[in-house]
Amino acid sequence: MSQLFISYIALGSNLEDPIVHLNEALLEIKALPNTKITQASQFYRTKPIGPEQPDIINAVIKVETGLAPYDLLHALQKIELEHGRERIIRFGARTLDLDILLFNDVQMNDAELTIPHPRMQDRNFVLIPLKEIAPDLHLAPFGHIDDLITRNDPEDYVIPLDFEALGNKS
Ligand code: AMP
Numbered sequence: 001m002s003q004l005f006i007s008y009i010a011l012g013s014n015l016e017d018p019i020v021h022l023n024e025a026l027l028e029i030k031a032l033p034n035t036k037i038t039q040a041s042q043f044y045r046t047k048p049i050g051p052e053q054p055d056i057i058n059a060v061i062k063v064e065t066g067l068a069p070y071d072l073l074h075a076l077q078k079i080e081l082e083h084g085r086e087r088i089i090r091f092g093a094r095t096l097d098l099d100i101l102l103f104n105d106v107q108m109n110d111a112e113l114t115i116p117h118p119r120m121q122d123r124n125f126v127l128i129p130l131k132e133i134a135p136d137l138h139l140a141p142f143g144h145i146d147d148l149i150t151r152n153d154p155e156d157y158v159i160p161l162d163f164e165a166l167g168n169k170s
Contacts, residue, residue: 002034002066008101008134009076010117010126011059013083014048015095018057019161021083025096026061028079034066041129043161049123053093058158060101060129069103073113076100101126121148128158 009029013021022043030037039062046056065072076098083096101117108115120126121142127149130137137145 004034004064004066005068005104007063007065007072007103008130009061009063010097010099010101010120010129011061012046012056012097012099012125013095014054014056015093016084019043021096022057022059025079025083025098028082029061029063029076029098032065032067032072032075036064038062038064039133041132044125044129044158045161045164046125046158047156048093049156051092056125057161058125058129060126060133062133069100069106069108069113069115072103073100099126101130122152124149124152124156124158127152 011022011025013019013025015021026037026040029035041060044058046058048054048056067075080096080098099117099120100113100115101120103115106115109118116139117126120130121139127145131145131149134145139145139148142148
């Protein structure tokens with residue numbers, strides 16, 4: 001049997017119908033060879049960074065996969081492209097963004113792939129969904145996920161969609 005790896009992947013969308021894009025992406029990731037989603041956070045509405053644009057819908061999943069890091073990256077990029085993802089403006093609006101946050105204990109940094117994801121420690125729209133499925137995560141060398149979340153800007157709202165559905169829209 002081939003080796004299986006654990007990876008955490010962040011999903012985001014803020015164009016067209018973001019919830020549809022995220023739901024489809026979940027099905028497409030599930031259909032990758034030798035890959036299954038073992039945990040998924042709920043969907044969150046979050047404040048975009050960068051230029052003026054709609055709020056983003058974000059989620060984080062945990063997968064078990066036989067794909068090696070570059071194969072997983074390329075498979076995710078293919079899914080992004082199939083969703084019409086165009087990279088025009090850095091941090092601009094996107095139909096679908098898929099980032100590898102963690103991959104086993106791999107630490108790597110080259111022109112194509114950096115793991116852990118280089119900005120994840122600064123982004124509560126990543127950390128709060130991640131905490132839902134990995135509450136005890138310690139991200140070397142930055143610290144425990146709770147401390148990272150506390151350190152980041154509280155103005156960067158990250159609101160579970162279920163919470164909004166209960167009438168708490170801000
Ligand atoms: P973005 O436009 O933010 O999705 O960035 C995409 C670029 O980041 C691609 O060229 C990837 O090769 C690169 N990249 C580096 N590390 C990662 C990672 N951990 N997950 C996804 N893309 C990555």
